[in-house]
Amino acid sequence: MSVGAPKIPVTVAEVVTVNPLVKRFRFVRRDGAPMMPFSGGAHVVVEMDDHGTRRLNPYSLMSAPDDTSGYEISVRRDDAGRGGSVYLHAHVTPGMQMVLSAPVNLFPTDTRARKHLLIAGGIGITPFVAQMAGLQARAGRFELHYSARSRELAAYADTLTALYGDRVNVYLDDQNQQINLGTLLQGQPLGTHLYVCGPKGMIAWVRTTAQTLGWPETAVHSEEFLAPPVGLPFTVQLAASGKTITVGPAQSLLEAIEAAGVVAPYLCRGGACGECETGVLACDGAILHNDHWLTDDQKVGQTRIMPCVSRFAGATLVLDR
Numbered sequence: 001m002s003v004g005a006p007k008i009p010v011t012v013a014e015v016v017t018v019n020p021l022v023k024r025f026r027f028v029r030r031d032g033a034p035m036m037p038f039s040g041g042a043h044v045v046v047e048m049d050d051h052g053t054r055r056l057n058p059y060s061l062m063s064a065p066d067d068t069s070g071y072e073i074s075v076r077r078d079d080a081g082r083g084g085s086v087y088l089h090a091h092v093t094p095g096m097q098m099v100l101s102a103p104v105n106l107f108p109t110d111t112r113a114r115k116h117l118l119i120a121g122g123i124g125i126t127p128f129v130a131q132m133a134g135l136q137a138r139a140g141r142f143e144l145h146y147s148a149r150s151r152e153l154a155a156y157a158d159t160l161t162a163l164y165g166d167r168v169n170v171y172l173d174d175q176n177q178q179i180n181l182g183t184l185l186q187g188q189p190l191g192t193h194l195y196v197c198g199p200k201g202m203i204a205w206v207r208t209t210a211q212t213l214g215w216p217e218t219a220v221h222s223e224e225f226l227a228p229p230v231g232l233p234f235t236v237q238l239a240a241s242g243k244t245i246t247v248g249p250a251q252s253l254l255e256a257i258e259a260a261g262v263v264a265p266y267l268c269r270g271g272a273c274g275e276c277e278t279g280v281l282a283c284d285g286a287i288l289h290n291d292h293w294l295t296d297d298q299k300v301g302q303t304r305i306m307p308c309v310s311r312f313a314g315a316t317l318v319l320d321r
């Protein structure tokens with residue numbers, strides 16, 4: 001039984017240093033066939049063998065959705081993370097063979113919207129690069145507000161400005177520039193949909209401001225794939241499989257389940273899609289919920305867990321897997 005989206009064997013065609021923190025990777029199919037088209041906002045899962053540790057990390061596609069010659073992602077190096085981004089930066093070079101999942105879109109533009117208001121922070125720009133190409137091709141109405149730490153770290157700001165002119169607005173922290181969010185949201189025509197992708201604090205700020213100003217929840221869209229956090233090792237019993245596994249400090253529970261040869265469902269691997277939700281049969285301790293899928297009540301109840309991002313501290317955790 002296979003889980004996740006279908007796999008695509010690829011060759012790394014190009015690696016480009018975009019700025020001191022970001023590299024762009026281009027993949028083409030090993031069999032020379034075209035990639036399948038996707039819609040802006042889609043992501044792929046990149047499989048990596050990081051010195052014996054199998055990592056599967058999700059990244060937004062940023063190439064044009066109708067460009068079937070290859071897929072492109074941009075990766076921000078996170079030196080404090082578990083290692084996936086560092087591995088891509090340090091070890092992935094043109095000619096290498098890798099495996100991607102087929103695209104899955106958990107952050108599409110809403111076709112009912114009369115206008116699309118896009119708000120990006122840092123590397124959160126990547127899904128919007130593909131979305132804007134798709135909207136431009138369909139003559140969709142949009143504008144981008146993009147916040148970055150500095151001009152040097154504002155990946156693709158110049159390219160996007162050259163393509164889309166005054167529909168692109170860039171704000172630089174080191175110039176004390178900030179999005180005037182209240183005014184921006186109040187000045188939008190009826191039927192506008194709002195999209196935000198960036199750091200957790202930015203997503204919360206945009207969502208809270210929109211809610212305060214009376215934006216309907218159905219018109220506000222966000223995407224934040226959470227990186228599985230590092231933590232102390234812990235032991236888990238898998239009741240259906242009859243196995244007991246230990247989750248390492250830099251390993252996610254989902255990765256540990258997979259490493260034990262147990263099939264487990266997933267799509268985003270970032271706590272956002274709900275696909276990996278697993279029942280908890282017994283828990284003596286605290287589940288460290290890191291997802292934004294389960295409700296607060298479900299988290300307190302400790303009867304469900306999202307193994308892609310959540311951990312455990314305590315004596316016993318038995319899962320229905």
Ligand code: FES
Pocket residue numbers: 265266267268269270271272273274275276277291293306307308309
């Ligand atoms: S795989 Fe999407 S929430 Fe876990």
